[in-house]
Amino acid sequence: MSTRYVGAPVPRNEDPALLTGRGLFVDDVRLPAMAHAAVLRSPHAHARIRRVDTGRARIAPGVLAVLTHADLGALGGPLPRLIPHPALAHHKTQSALAGDTVRFVGEPVAFVVAESRYLAEDACDLIEVAYDPLPVAASLEAAAAPDAPRVHEDMDSNVCAHYTQRVGDVARAFATASHRVRERFRIDRGAACPMETRGVAAAWDARARRLDVWDSTQAPIPIRNGLAAMFGLAEQDVRVVAPDVGGGFGPKVMMFYPEEILVPLAAMRLGRPVKWIEDRREHFVATNQEREQIHDAEIALDAEGRILGVRTVFLYDAGAYIPYGLIVPIVASTTLPGPYRIPNYHCEFRAVFTNKTSVSPYRGAGRPHGVFVMERLLDRAAREMRMDRADLRRRNFIQPDEFPYDVGVIYQDNAPLRYDSGNYPACFERALDRIGYAGWPAAQAAARARGRWLGCGVACYVEGTGIGPYEGARVTVEPSGRVFIATGVGTQGQGHMTSLAQIAADVLGVPPQDITVHTGDTGLFGWGTGTFASRSATVAGNAVALAAQAVAAKARLVAASVLEAPLEEIELGEGTAWVRGVPGRSVTLGALARAANPLRFTMPKEWEGPGLEAARYFAPPQGTFSNGVHACIVAVDVETGLLRVERYVVVHDCGRVINPMILDGQIQGGVAQGLGGAFWEKLAYDDEAQPLSTTFMDYLLPTAVEVPPLEIEHVETPSPLNPLGVKGAGEAGVIPVPAVIAQAVEDALAPLGIHITEAPLSPSRLRQLIVEARRDR
Amino acid sequence: MKLEGTNTLPAPIETVWKMLNDPEALRRCTPGLHELRELEPDRYEATLTIGIAAVRGSYKGTLSITDKRAPSHYKLVLEGSGGSGFMKGEGIVDLEAQGDSTLLKWVGDMQIGGMIAGVGQRMLGGVGKMLIGQFFKCLEQQLTRGT
Numbered sequence: 001m002s003t004r005y006v007g008a009p010v011p012r013n014e015d016p017a018l019l020t021g022r023g024l025f026v027d028d029v030r031l032p033a034m035a036h037a038a039v040l041r042s043p044h045a046h047a048r049i050r051r052v053d054t055g056r057a058r059i060a061p062g063v064l065a066v067l068t069h070a071d072l073g074a075l076g077g078p079l080p081r082l083i084p085h086p087a088l089a090h091h092k093t094q095s096a097l098a099g100d101t102v103r104f105v106g107e108p109v110a111f112v113v114a115e116s117r118y119l120a121e122d123a124c125d126l127i128e129v130a131y132d133p134l135p136v137a138a139s140l141e142a143a144a145a146p147d148a149p150r151v152h153e154d155m156d157s158n159v160c161a162h163y164t165q166r167v168g169d170v171a172r173a174f175a176t177a178s179h180r181v182r183e184r185f186r187i188d189r190g191a192a193c194p195m196e197t198r199g200v201a202a203a204w205d206a207r208a209r210r211l212d213v214w215d216s217t218q219a220p221i222p223i224r225n226g227l228a229a230m231f232g233l234a235e236q237d238v239r240v241v242a243p244d245v246g247g248g249f250g251p252k253v254m255m256f257y258p259e260e261i262l263v264p265l266a267a268m269r270l271g272r273p274v275k276w277i278e279d280r281r282e283h284f285v286a287t288n289q290e291r292e293q294i295h296d297a298e299i300a301l302d303a304e305g306r307i308l309g310v311r312t313v314f315l316y317d318a319g320a321y322i323p324y325g326l327i328v329p330i331v332a333s334t335t336l337p338g339p340y341r342i343p344n345y346h347c348e349f350r351a352v353f354t355n356k357t358s359v360s361p362y363r364g365a366g367r368p369h370g371v372f373v374m375e376r377l378l379d380r381a382a383r384e385m386r387m388d389r390a391d392l393r394r395r396n397f398i399q400p401d402e403f404p405y406d407v408g409v410i411y412q413d414n415a416p417l418r419y420d421s422g423n424y425p426a427c428f429e430r431a432l433d434r435i436g437y438a439g440w441p442a443a444q445a446a447a448r449a450r451g452r453w454l455g456c457g458v459a460c461y462v463e464g465t466g467i468g469p470y471e472g473a474r475v476t477v478e479p480s481g482r483v484f485i486a487t488g489v490g491t492q493g494q495g496h497m498t499s500l501a502q503i504a505a506d507v508l509g510v511p512p513q514d515i516t517v518h519t520g521d522t523g524l525f526g527w528g529t530g531t532f533a534s535r536s537a538t539v540a541g542n543a544v545a546l547a548a549q550a551v552a553a554k555a556r557l558v559a560a561s562v563l564e565a566p567l568e569e570i571e572l573g574e575g576t577a578w579v580r581g582v583p584g585r586s587v588t589l590g591a592l593a594r595a596a597n598p599l600r601f602t603m604p605k606e607w608e609g610p611g612l613e614a615a616r617y618f619a620p621p622q623g624t625f626s627n628g629v630h631a632c633i634v635a636v637d638v639e640t641g642l643l644r645v646e647r648y649v650v651v652h653d654c655g656r657v658i659n660p661m662i663l664d665g666q667i668q669g670g671v672a673q674g675l676g677g678a679f680w681e682k683l684a685y686d687d688e689a690q691p692l693s694t695t696f697m698d699y700l701l702p703t704a705v706e707v708p709p710l711e712i713e714h715v716e717t718p719s720p721l722n723p724l725g726v727k728g729a730g731e732a733g734v735i736p737v738p739a740v741i742a743q744a745v746e747d748a749l750a751p752l753g754i755h756i757t758e759a760p761l762s763p764s765r766l767r768q769l770i771v772e773a774r775r776d777r
Numbered sequence: 778m779k780l781e782g783t784n785t786l787p788a789p790i791e792t793v794w795k796m797l798n799d800p801e802a803l804r805r806c807t808p809g810l811h812e813l814r815e816l817e818p819d820r821y822e823a824t825l826t827i828g829i830a831a832v833r834g835s836y837k838g839t840l841s842i843t844d845k846r847a848p849s850h851y852k853l854v855l856e857g858s859g860g861s862g863f864m865k866g867e868g869i870v871d872l873e874a875q876g877d878s879t880l881l882k883w884v885g886d887m888q889i890g891g892m893i894a895g896v897g898q899r900m901l902g903g904v905g906k907m908l909i910g911q912f913f914k915c916l917e918q919q920l921t922r923g924t
Contacts, residue, residue, distance in 0.1 A: 043862040043891025105891065125860030128837075281895065686898065688888065694895030 005502040006724070009661035010512050014244075014497040023244040026199035027277050029214045034201070035064050037263060037276040038120035040110040040127050041285065042102035045138070045355040045689035046151070047131035049100055049109065056126040057112060062119035064270055066127070067111040067262065069097040075265060079256050080226060083325035087163035090155055092353070093323045096258040102131070103151055103320035104357050105691055106285025111262045113274055136355045138689040140292055140317040143354045151320055151353035160318060161326055161351040165333065167408035168344035173309030177300030181380045185295040186758040187369050187738070189317070189683035190676065191287070192362045193701060194492070196246025197278035198287055200259050202267040209233065213240045213264055218253035219530030221488045224522040226256060227264060235526070242520035248492035249673070250361040251288045253532045254324060284694035288324075289683060290362035292317035293332060293349075293369050299377040300344075305385060305392045309344035312336060312373055316351045317359060324360035326351060330412050331464070332366030335735075336374045337407050339424035339460050339627055340396040345408065355689040361532065363673055364734045367463060372759055375459045375739035379746065380755075389743075390432060393460065397424045412533070413467040415622040420727075421717045422653060424460065427629045430713055431458060431651040435631035444747075453638055454646070455748025458631040459740035465626050465654070465728025466538030466719075470619035472527050473540060475504055475547040477555065477612035479597075481575055481590030483508060483515040485547075488528020489540040490520030494730060495662040499537055500544045502658055503724065507548035508555070509573035510589065527617070534626070534728025537658055542618040542722045550614035557607060558592045624719040624727035628652035630671075630736045634744040641767030643679055643745065645708040653715040655727035663729055664712050670733015672707045677734070678741040679761050680706065700762075752777070780905050781884040784913045788920040790874040793881065794848035796916060797870065803840070806915035807855075808908045813840065825857060827864075829889070829897035829904050834861030848872065862891025868909075885909060 017023055054066045069076050072095075079093040098109050110127050114120035135149030142148055143158045151158055174180060201214040211233060217223055217240075224240040227233070245252065259276050267274040278286060297312040316329040333347035382389040398405050400423045407417040436443065440456045447454040473487040485500055501515035508515075518524045528540075552572055559577035560567040569580045578586035587595075589612070597610045631649040636642075650667055657663055680700040684692040693699040718725030738759035745766065746756050752773040758765075786793050796802045800821060804813040809825040816822055819842040826835045838857030845851045855866045866887045873880040887905050889897065897904070 041891075043858070043894075045890075105894075129858075131858075131863075281892065284895065686894070688890065690890050690894040690898070692895060692898045694892075698899070 005505040005512055006656070006658050008502070008659070010498055010502055010659055012495050012498045012662065013501055013512065013517070014495065018244065025196055025244050025246055026201055026214050026216045029201040029275065031203055031273040034273040034275055035113050035115060035270060036117040036120055037111060037113045037266060037274055038117060038124050039108045039259065039276070039282070039286070040112065040124040041282070042098065042105060042107045042109055044102055044131050044133055045105050045136045046134040046149070047102050048134060049098060049102060050130040050132055052110060053128040054110065057123040060119070060123040060126055062115035063112060063123045064115070065113040065266055066123065067097065067266065068109070069095060069099045072096060075230060075261060079258070079323060082255065082323050083327060085161070085326045088161045088322070088326055090152065090160035091325065092152055092160065092321045094258070094321045096261045104355050105689065106282070106357060107320070108258045111266065113266045113270065136689045137353065138355060138685060138687055140294060140315050140352060140354060144315050144350060144352045151355055158353040159350045160322055160353055163326060164346070164348040165409045166346050167342070168309070170309045170311050170344045170346040173344035174300045174311070177308050178303040179301045179381060179385055180298060181377060181384055182298035183376065183380060183757055185297060185373050185376060187291050187293050187372060188758070188760060189289050189292045190362065190681045190760070191284055191289050191683055191699065192249040192251045193283070194247025194249055194252070197280060197283045198252065198257065198259070199275070199277040200263040201273065201275040202264040203273040204268040204271065206271055209237055211238045211264055211268070213238070215240055215242055215260060216245050216252060217242050217255065218248040218490055218492060218532060219255050220490055220520045221522050221526060221528045222530060223255050223260060224526070230261065231264065231268070239523040241523070242490040245490060245492040248531065249363040250365060250532065252492065253530050254288050254360050281694050284699065285357055285691055288360040289319065289357050290328065290359050291369070291677065293329070295369070295373045297373045297377055299381055301381055301385070305387050305395045307340055307342050307396050310336070310342050310374070310377065311346040313348045316349050317354050317356070318351045319354060319356045319358035321358045322351065323358060327412050328359060328361055328366040330366070332369040334407070334409050334411050334417050335367040335370035335462070335464065338371060338374050338462050339398055339422070340374070341398055347409070356685060363670065364731050365533070367461065367731060367735045368674065368677060368738050371459065371461045371736045372739045372742070375736065376742060376757065379743050390437060390458065393428065394425065397428065399425070411464055411623065413623055418622060419462065419625040420719050420721050422462070422625065422627045423715060423717050424627055427627060427651045427653055427715050428460060430715065431629035431631045431649055434649045434651065434711060434713065435633065435647065437631070453636040453748045454633060455636065455744040455746065456631070456633050457740040457744030457747060458629065459736040459743060460629050461627065461736045463534065463626045463728070463732055463735055464623045465534035466620060467533050467535055467623040468539070468620050469529060470617050471529065471540040471543050472525065472615060472617040473543040473547045474525060474613065474615040475544065475551045477551060477589050477593045479590050479594045481514070481588055483510055484518065485515060485544055486518040486525040487540045487544065488525045489536045490531050492531065494536065494666065495659065496536060499658045499662060500541060503541055503544045504548040507545060507552050508589070510575045514575065534730035537726050538624055538722060538728050539618055539620060541658065541726055542724050543616050545724055546616035546618060547614045550616060551612050554596070554607065554614065555589060555592050555612055558596045558612070559587055561604060562587050562592065562595050618722070620721060622721070624655065624721055626652070626654040626727040626729060626732060628732055630740045632740055632744050634741065634748060636745060636748045636766070638770050641763035641770065643763070643766065645675070647711065648708045649711045650733070651713045651715060652729070652732055653717050654729040654732065655719045656716055656725040657714055658726060660714065663714070666729050667712055667733040668710055670731060671710060671737060672702055674734040674737025675702045675707060675741070678738040678759055682760050682762060778901055778905065779884070779886050780902070780909065782909065784881045785875070786879045786881055786917055786920055788879060789877060790848050790872050790879045792920065793872055793879040796919060797851070798842065802916070802919055806912050806919065808911045819843070819845070823855065823857065827908070829893050829900050832861045832893050832896050834893065835859045836864060862889060862893040864889045864893070881913070883909070
C-alpha cells in the first residue's frame with residue numbers, strides 16, 4: 001500500500017461547509033410545527049421536594065406540555081448505569097426528572113414545551129416548587145467524613161467506591177529507601193465549555209412509528225439503542241444523528257442526559273417535533289464536570305535517584321451521581337506511572353458523592369491528575385536530593401528495548417496496562433534541546449538580573465489511547481466514482497472527514513477530496529460505541545483501512561473481468577484500474593461499480609455479491625500508548641500574579657501520523673484547554689454547594705491572549721498492535737499542562753521557595769502565594 | 778454572607794419599636810416589597826422584586842418576626858423563591874434608648890441560591906448593604922415625618 005496521503009497535511013474536507021455557514025448543528029434543525037422546550041432546574045444543592053404545582057404553567061399562553069416526575073411513568077426510574085465496576089458499590093444515577101429529592105443545583109425538576117423557547121421559559125417561572133432544604137455535602141473532604149450529610153439517604157456514607165491496585169511491595173520499598181517525599185495535591189473542578197452546548201431535537205412519525213433524533217452527542221449509536229429499549233421501538237425505527245458537533249471533549253459521551261429522553265418523549269406525546277438547546281448558564285450546572293481530586297502521594301528513591309516506589313491515596317469527587325462509573329479515577333491512577341519504571345506502586349481511591357453536578361470524563365479524563373501528581377513528586381524529590389530534575393527523570397525512563405512494558409495494573413478497558421511501543425528518552429532529549437534546557441540556568445540568571453521572573457518547566461506523560469471494544473466502517477464506491485465511508489464514530493471537530501478519507505484514499509487510489517465520510521448517523525451505520533478515549537483514528541481508522549482493502553480487492557476482481565486480464569496484473573490508482581504495463585487498458589472505479597451491479601445475466605460467484613462495497617470491524621485486544629514531553633518558559637509578574645507563557649514546546653509520539661496539520665490542531669487545542677485547567681478555569685462553589693461561576697465573567701477561559709503559539713515536533717514510533725501503526729492523539733495536548741506550568745512557576749519563583757501543589761492556580765491565588773512567601777521570609 | 782451595622786434613629790425607643798412592628802411601615806420601607814399580607818400575627822406573605830447583578834427577579838415568600846422582646850429586640854426572617862432562584866435573609870435587631878433618639882444595632886445573614894447565586898454572588902455584599910441602607914433611611918424619613 002502506498003502512503004501518498006497518509007502522513008500528508010491534506011486540507012480538511014469538512015472545512016468548506018463549516019467556514020461558509022453550511023454546517024448542520026442541532027440548533028440548525030428546523031422542522032415544520034416544531035415546539036421548544038425549557039427545563040426547570042433545582043436552585044438547591046440538596047432539598048426534599050414537598051410539592052410541585054404546575055397549574056399556572058399549564059394554562060400559560062403557548063404552553064403545550066408540562067412534565068414532572070409524576071408524568072414519566074416507567075421512564076421516571078434511574079437512568080442507565082453505564083460502566084459498572086466490581087468496586088462500585090453504589091452505582092447511583094439520576095432520574096430524568098427529580099422525584100422526591102434534588103441533589104445538585106441544576107437537577108431537572110420539570111420540563112416545559114411551548115410554541116417558543118421564550119414562552120417555555122416564562123412558564124417555568126410559573127411553576128411553584130416547595131422545597132425543604134436538606135444539609136449539604138459541599139466540599140470533597142467534608143463529604144468523605146463519616147458524619148457528613150449524606151447525598152443518598154440509603155447509604156451509610158458518601159463513599160460509593162473504594163478501589164486499590166498494588167504492584168510489588170510498596171511498604172518494603174519505602175522502608176529501604178534513601179529518600180522519601182510526601183505531599184498533598186489538589187486538583188479542582190472545571191467545565192468542558194464546548195462552543196456548542198448540548199442540544200436535542202426529535203420528531204415522531206406516528207404512522208410509520210419512526211423516531212428521528214438529532215443529538216449533540218459523542219455516542220449516537222448507544223443513544224439510539226437506549227431510546228429504542230426505553231420506548232419499546234425497534235432499533236431500526238429509531239434514527240439518531242449527531243450532525244456537526246461543535247466540540248465534545250468528553251461530557252457529550254455521557255448517556256443518558258435527562259433531555260435526551262425528555263425531548264423524544266415530548267415529541268411522541270405531542271405528535272410534534274420538539275427541540276431543546278442548552279443555554280450557556282445551564283451548561284455550567286447541567287452538563288457533567290470534572291477534575292476534583294485530592295491526592296496524598298509519596299515517592300521513595302534510592303541514593304542514586306532511582307524510583308523504588310510510589311504510593312497515592314486519593315479522594316475522587318463523583319458529584320451527586322456516578323453514571324459513568326469509575327473511569328476517571330482509574331485513568332488517573334493508571335496514568336500516574338507515566339514513562340517511568342516504578343517497581344512498587346500502590347494506588348487507592350475513594351469515590352465520594354457530593355451535592356454537585358455529576359462528574360464524567362472531560363478531555364484527559366484523569367490523565368492530567370496522574371501526571372500532575374507524578375511530575376510534582378519528581379520535582380520535589382529532585383529538589384530535596386539536590387539533583388537536576390532532568391537527570392532524575394533520565395535515570396528512571398523505561399528504555400526503548402523494554403517494550404512491550406507491563407506496568408502491572410489494570411487499565412480502564414479492563415485489560416492489563418501494557419505499553420505497546422515508544423521511545424521516551426528520545427522525546428525527552430528533543431524537548432530539552434528545543435527549549436534550551438542546557439543553557440537555561442544562565443538565561444534565567446540573566447533575566448533575574450534584569451528583574452524578570454522567568455521559569456522553565458518540563459513534564460512527561462504516557463497517554464492510553466485507542467481502546468476497544470470495536471468500531472466499524474462501510475466503504476462504498478458509487479457509480480459516479482465517488483467513495484463513501486460510513487462509520488459509527490462521530491466527529492466533534494477532530495477532522496474525521498479528512499483523516500479517515502486519507503486512509504481509504506491510499507488503499508483505493510483516489511484523492512481524499514473524492515471521498516465523503518459520513519459519521520454519527522445511525523441510519524447509515526448502526527454499530528459502534530462512540531468517540532472517546534482518543535480512539536477514533538486507531539479503532540475506526542483501522543476498520544476503514546480493512547474495509548477499503550476489501551473494496552480494493554473486489555475492484556481488482558471486477559477489473560480483471562472487465563479488462564480481461566489476470567488478477568495479479570491489475571493496478572489501482574487515480575480513480576482507475578489498469579493492466580500493469582498497459583496504461584491504455586484501464587477502467588474507472590465508477591465504471592467498475594456499475595459493472596459490479598449487473599442488471600441482467602449472471603454474476604461471477606467469486607464476487608460474493610454486488611457492488612464495490614465492504615464493511616469491516618476492528619477490535620483491538622488492548623489500547624495503544626502514545627507519549628510526549630511538554631516544555632515551557634513562563635514569566636511571572638510577581639506584583640499581579642499574572643502568568644505569561646513565553647515559549648511552549650511539545651514533542652509528541654502517537655505512532656504513525658495520518659495528518660500532521662490536524663494533529664497539530666488537536667495539540668494546540670489541547671494545550672489551550674490544559675492552560676485553562678492549569679491556571680484560569682475554576683468552578684467555584686460556596687459552602688452550600690451553590691455554583692458561583694456560571695458565566696464567562698467568572699469562569700475564565702483562556703483566550704488568544706493567554707495561549708501561546710506552540711512549537712510542535714513529532715516522533716513516530718509505530719504501534720505494533722494495528723495495521724496502520726497509529727495511536728491516539730486527542731487528549732495529548734491537555735495532559736501534562738498543569739504539571740509543566742506548576743514546575744515552571746515554581747522555577748520562576750525559586751528565590752521565594754514557593755511550592756505549587758494545586759491546580760488550577762489563578763492570578764489571585766498565585767499573588768496570594770507570593771505575598772505569603774515574602775511575608776514569611 | 779453576614780453583614781452588620783448600626784443606625785441612630787431620631788425617635789424614642791418606643792416609637793421605633795412600634796414602627797418596626799408596623800406592617801405598613803415595613804411594606805413601605807423594605808426595598809422592592811410589593812405586597813405584605815398578614816397570615817397570622819407577626820407572619821406575612823410577601824412578594825418582592827430585587828435585582829442582583831444582571832438578574833432581576835420576583836420572589837414570593839414569607840416575612841416573619843420572631844424572638845420578640847419589646848421594646849428592644851427581635852428577629853426578622855424573610856424567605857422567598859422565584860424563577861431566578863431563592864433567597865433567605867435573617868436580621869437580628871437590637872434597640873438601645875439614647876435620650877430622644879434610639880441606637881439600632883443589626884446583624885444580618887443572607888443566603889441565595891440558583892441563578893442569582895451563580896451570577897450575583899460577588900455583588901451580594903454590596904447589594905445587601907445598599908438595600909439595608911435604603912430600609913433604615915426610609916424608617917428615618919418616616920420617623921422624621923411622624924414627629
